[in-house]
Amino acid sequence: MHHPFEAVDRKRRARWWRWITAATLLNTVVLSSIGSHLKTCAAPSQIVSYELAGTPEKAQAILDSWHNVLQYAYASLLVDFPYLILYSTAIGLACIWAGVILGERHWPGAALAIPLAWGQWLAAVLDATENASLLVMLGPAGPTQPWPAIAYWCAATKFLLVILGLLYAAYGLAVRIVARRKVVVD
Numbered sequence: 001m002h003h004p005f006e007a008v009d010r011k012r013r014a015r016w017w018r019w020i021t022a023a024t025l026l027n028t029v030v031l032s033s034i035g036s037h038l039k040t041c042a043a044p045s046q047i048v049s050y051e052l053a054g055t056p057e058k059a060q061a062i063l064d065s066w067h068n069v070l071q072y073a074y075a076s077l078l079v080d081f082p083y084l085i086l087y088s089t090a091i092g093l094a095c096i097w098a099g100v101i102l103g104e105r106h107w108p109g110a111a112l113a114i115p116l117a118w119g120q121w122l123a124a125v126l127d128a129t130e131n132a133s134l135l136v137m138l139g140p141a142g143p144t145q146p147w148p149a150i151a152y153w154c155a156a157t158k159f160l161l162v163i164l165g166l167l168y169a170a171y172g173l174a175v176r177i178v179a180r181r182k183v184v185v186d
Contacts, residue, residue: 013093020090097169
């Protein structure tokens, strides 16, 4: 199995990663600002509470708590569409980078880079599906099944894939730091 990022030379991949990560962080700030209006007792984790509601009753309780700020829910979901492209690409690039680091140093787990990088794009597809489900629930029909369940399973799987990708990238970074310190000490 191959990944398109493998065909990009290291310097270009690093440059892409820096720019895409900077854009991701900027988008994170925007989403955080929008999301701050959505924190209520029913939605303590803001839009994430809505993503993981799972049932029509929980989703409706969240929507009821947002009765004066629904425009922020719409805005958050719309801003999330470019965000899902950015974060999935940044983490995918980081996974490929970590796999190269692990492979060059003969550490375990190098073969996980490609599946985890692809997994980030799967996370983006799940995120888009989740967003579409959440937007449907914001519509006139409200949160009826199957939309809360679809949003829940897409969000839960997305979060798992993103966390695995981030942990893998952190593992690659740790190996790089350890290898550099070993060279300095020797």
